[in-house]
Amino acid sequence: SAVISQKPSRDICQRGTSLTIQCQVDSQVTMMFWYRQQPGQSLTLIATANQGSEATYESGFVIDKFPISRPNLTFSTLTVSNMSPEDSSIYLCSVDAGALYGYTFGSGTRLTVV
Amino acid sequence: DAKTTQPTSMDCAEGRAANLPCNHSTISGNEYVYWYRQIHSQGPQYIIHGLKNNETNEMASLIITEDRKSSTLILPHATLRDTAVYYCIVSGRGSTLGRLYFGRGTQLTVWP
Numbered sequence: 001s002a003v004i005s006q007k008p009s010r011d012i013c014q015r016g017t018s019l020t021i022q023c024q025v026d027s028q029v030t031m032m033f034w035y036r037q038q039p040g041q042s043l044t045l046i047a048t049a050n051q052g053s054e055a056t057y058e059s060g061f062v063i064d065k066f067p068i069s070r071p072n073l074t075f076s077t078l079t080v081s082n083m084s085p086e087d088s089s090i091y092l093c094s095v096d097a098g099a100l101y102g103y104t105f106g107s108g109t110r111l112t113v114v
Numbered sequence: 115d116a117k118t119t120q121p122t123s124m125d126c127a128e129g130r131a132a133n134l135p136c137n138h139s140t141i142s143g144n145e146y147v148y149w150y151r152q153i154h155s156q157g158p159q160y161i162i163h164g165l166k167n168n169e170t171n172e173m174a175s176l177i178i179t180e181d182r183k184s185s186t187l188i189l190p191h192a193t194l195r196d197t198a199v200y201y202c203i204v205s206g207r208g209s210t211l212g213r214l215y216f217g218r219g220t221q222l223t224v225w226p
Contacts, residue, residue: 043216105157
């Protein structure tokens, strides 16, 4: 199955700043997905990122706040812009690992905004 | 939005089978049932998925009712390391391909 590397694994940021999270996959994948997990909550899908097209955002998430890049079939970035303490969450990326393995998740980026 | 209903919590004795139920009464014909688990804020781990037939792999078995409105994940011999939140997710293969909408899941606690 696909192996995902996410960077950074954790960060503490000042409010009003932005953080870019990287997701690298060891194989080419068509779609990559970004999720957010707020403290004590379940995962929420932010957006779907396809190479060569604009990301598709879920209800409640906008491009200005969470811009996404997908420059090639193995890499994507999610930026959390103009952060506030409410953005403190774990951010995870996911890819299709094939019919036998479902969708694989990275280990996540734990973001704390102070 | 999540299309599944699961009990909030369950427990199981180590070595016994853990049977985790899930209701998905509004599932569509082209939607699969996926099971994932998450251990203490790690990334979710894929367990198994199925469409309408029962499935088994090295981790678990998935039993889907004939009307596909519910399913059961079976961990045949639970260990302490199986303590986790288990998520049952319904996901399609069309425009929503790959989009997983997580509910609250079931907190499974395996006790010695």
